Amino acid sequence: MEENQLFPVFFKLHRLHVLVVGGGNVGLEKANAMLENCPGATITVVALQFLPALEELTHHYPNITLIQKSFSCGDLLGKDLVIAATNNREFNYNVWEKAKCSKVLINVADTPDLCDFYLGSVVQKGNLKIAISTNGKSPTVAKRLKQVLQEAIPDTLDEVLNKLSLIRDKLKGDFASKVKKLNSITDILVRPESEGV
Structure with missing residues (x-):
């Protein structure tokens, strides 16, 4: 029986530079998740088009940069983490290949086999932070557990x-x-x- 072999870590995103490839709903979701946990995160988003909500983020978070262009290998220079966040599996695989060649850790949205790491559901009460992972099996269950823990852990x-x-x-x-x-x-x-x- 397969078990969860993941090793949980907490990245200090304010010290890292994250590349998000994709300016649609998935890119917005990933950028929002990182910024909710670390408002000082440095994020570069590369895409041909951006949702207005993603453009709005740049007004509230000075460390997020949108670059309107097609992804290329040069976008990986100086990046510590990459998130391939498009709805095109073949394109995401191309980003994965380039990231692996550059020795950069990558998360390919909705493709657990191509992920070096996952963005889990997070419960936070002040300085307490709990990350929940289902090993990519069911993000929905992770979100439900997040709700239960968020309510169960006292604010005090x-x-x-x-x-x-x-x-x-x-x-x-x-x-x-x-x-x-x-x-x-x-x-x-x-x-x-x-x-x-």
Whole structure:
């Protein structure tokens, strides 16, 4: 039975340069997803045409650039990640080939076999961020789980995280003793209700 072999990572998009190839609905969706998570993301979108909503993004996010032209190998220079976001499978495959030759990680929309990474559904409560992946099997299930977790996790959790960060900074001792103390403090977060407080 196949299992999810993905290794979850969180990119610091404000330090990377992302190329999106495609100015339609898929390109808009991918750009929006990145900007919602990192408003300082540097994104270049290359396409022959752009949806008005994509053009509107450039008014709100100074680090997004639209270049109206056909995709070429030169567009990959200086890019860290690529998203092929057109509705043309053959064209997306061409972008994938060029990205692989350039050693640039690529996501090909709606083609899991050609993806080096996925853009998962994301739950965020302040500094807490949870990414959900179904290994490309069902983005719809990931979106539903996102809704459940978004409602289940209290908004006050960010306050708890900030206080724990202050405590961690003040702890004395070696790494092991700090971990033991933090585990003791946070035990209440995972203790079954039947044990009470």
